[in-house]
Amino acid sequence: MSYAVSLPDQGTFAAWRDAARRAISHRIAPERIDWTGGGLFAATPLPTASGPHEIRVSQHFLSLARSVVWHKLPDRFALLYQALWRLDRGDPLSPADPLGRRLQLMAKAVGRDIHKMHAFVRFRELPLGGPRRSFAAWFEPEHNTLEPGSAFFVNRFADMDWLIATPRLTARFQSGRLTFGPGGAKPDLPEDASEALWATYFANIFNPARIKLDAMRSEMPKKYWKNLPETRLIPAMLADAEARVQRMRDAGASEPRPGAAPVSTRYREAMPQSIEAPGTLDQARQAALMCRRCDLCEAATQTVWGEGPADAAVMIVGEQPGDHEDLAGRPFVGPAGRLLRDVMAEAGLDDARAWLTNAVKHFKFTPRGKRRLHQNPNRGEIRHCRWWLGLELAFVQPRVTLALGASAAFALTDDDRPMHQRRGMVETGLHGGPVLISWHPAHILRLRDADRQRHARLQLAEDLAKAAAMAETAPMIHTPSGTFPAACR
Numbered sequence: 465m466s467y468a469v470s471l472p473d474q475g476t477f478a479a480w481r482d483a484a485r486r487a488i489s490h491r492i493a494p495e496r497i498d499w500t501g502g503g504l505f506a507a508t509p510l511p512t513a514s515g516p517h518e519i520r521v522s523q524h525f526l527s528l529a530r531s532v533v534w535h536k537l538p539d540r541f542a543l544l545y546q547a548l549w550r551l552d553r554g555d556p557l558s559p560a561d562p563l564g565r566r567l568q569l570m571a572k573a574v575g576r577d578i579h580k581m582h583a584f585v586r587f588r589e590l591p592l593g594g595p596r597r598s599f600a601a602w603f604e605p606e607h608n609t610l611e612p613g614s615a616f617f618v619n620r621f622a623d624m625d626w627l628i629a630t631p632r633l634t635a636r637f638q639s640g641r642l643t644f645g646p647g648g649a650k651p652d653l654p655e656d657a658s659e660a661l662w663a664t665y666f667a668n669i670f671n672p673a674r675i676k677l678d679a680m681r682s683e684m685p686k687k688y689w690k691n692l693p694e695t696r697l698i699p700a701m702l703a704d705a706e707a708r709v710q711r712m713r714d715a716g717a718s719e720p721r722p723g724a725a726p727v728s729t730r731y732r733e734a735m736p737q738s739i740e741a742p743g744t745l746d747q748a749r750q751a752a753l754m755c756r757r758c759d760l761c762e763a764a765t766q767t768v769w770g771e772g773p774a775d776a777a778v779m780i781v782g783e784q785p786g787d788h789e790d791l792a793g794r795p796f797v798g799p800a801g802r803l804l805r806d807v808m809a810e811a812g813l814d815d816a817r818a819w820l821t822n823a824v825k826h827f828k829f830t831p832r833g834k835r836r837l838h839q840n841p842n843r844g845e846i847r848h849c850r851w852w853l854g855l856e857l858a859f860v861q862p863r864v865t866l867a868l869g870a871s872a873a874f875a876l877t878d879d880d881r882p883m884h885q886r887r888g889m890v891e892t893g894l895h896g897g898p899v900l901i902s903w904h905p906a907h908i909l910r911l912r913d914a915d916r917q918r919h920a921r922l923q924l925a926e927d928l929a930k931a932a933a934m935a936e937t938a939p940m941i942h943t944p945s946g947t948f949p950a951a952c953r
């Protein structure tokens with residue numbers, strides 16, 4: 465008798481494993497099964513109950529199968545079953561074996577396809593106006609990789625709703641739950657700010673000194689270009705590459721770029737006359753999104769601007785966005801941010817009532833393998849970015865500002881005395897208002913000793929409660945409207 469197996473588009477691996485186990489438990493030979501659903505034979509489904517024969521397979525084979533099932537080749541399930549049949553008979557698949565090699569290549573192709581999806585999916589914001597921001601993307605994978613590739617997006621974009629449509633399947637992540645549905649034709653997605661963001665990101669990571677066109681084409685194959693907003697920039701960037709290399713050489717490794725004149729207190733005279741101060745908080749945010757005052761914009765994904773009510777009585781200033789914040793474009797959404805928000809809640813300071821921001825608006829890191837390791841910003845970078853912090857202070861006009869850690873304390877006061885001398889003290893900021901100094905939550909997370917960690921956490925809670933109380937009583941600091949404190953330039 466011949467059998468036909470039809471496997472679903474979702475949960476394909478579990479379905480194949482279950483069918484293959486049942487088939488082999490009845491010792492049904494590979495040539496008697498049509499894994500494409502029965503087009504070739506009169507369709508008899510596999511027995512629903514298991515037979516007497518038991519099989520054990522290695523983790524290695526299972527992980528190979530877990531990849532191969534997503535390959536586009538219609539033969540994939542049959543090839544896997546042939547391999548399973550051979551393994552059951554004690555006939556191992558050596559790397560030189562044609563079947564073993566073929567399966568390895570298929571698994572590799574699937575891995576590459578998943579990697580491409582992670583690199584080339586481009587979300588566009590949908591103006592739905594719900595409590596969570598909503599994004600959609602269209603992608604055309606080479607293989608059936610949306611299901612295995614989706615976990616990555618769940619981890620990265622857990623606090624948004626999103627949808628990735630492909631011709632075969634659609635992944636929908638809504639209110640923290642991932643589901644799959646049928647695919648379809650390319651939807652009409654709006655052009656939005658995230659298009660511009662990708663273009664900016666790409667323009668920023670584009671290193672003209674390292675152009676290798678062949679490598680570029682193989683890393684970003686042309687077939688993906690049509691759905692990538694940033695590829696519109698490629699011709700212009702290539703044309704400008706030589707001049708940019710020269711500009712980068714002139715600028716030196718850690719100096720600000722030409723045109724990004726120092727804007728610190730110390731170098732105020734050097735402020736180019738042409739830079740006009742934005743007139744509103746939103747204009748400041750828009751301008752900051754394009755900031756190229758120092759080299760940190762080269763590698764960071766995006767500017768992370770402050771967040772909160774525009775008239776918040778408390779401003780909380782951290783050091784700089786971390787890995788999570790850099791990807792999400794929002795301050796304090798990673799582990800340190802979670803600790804801060806927890807302690808704020810304990811201290812009775814509602815995070816929706818505070819303006820949360822950072823001394824430096826771009827993530828500074830060193831790549832280490834696939835990870836991006838945080839690096840402290842230096843004084844020059846903090847001073848360059850003080851321009852933005854000054855604008856936030858001027859427009860929000862908080863009654864009290866909390867500096868978390870040494871970088872924020874330096875940004876706000878230009879004083880770099882060590883933290884253990886200053887924590888819990890109220891100092892006067894460059895903008896003229898009170899600055900309460902406290903521990904950075906990342907510092908608390910790094911403390912190994914549990915008692916010291918508990919103690920530092922309590923101190924942070926104390927400082928947050930003090931800031932909340934000061935916000936009720938501290939006088940308003942008047943800064944001329946539409947400008948920013950001169951000392952912060």
Ligand code: URA
Pocket residue numbers: 781782783784785786789794795796797798800801821822906
């Ligand atoms: N650390 C900071 O200083 N700021 C953030 O936004 C996140 C982590």
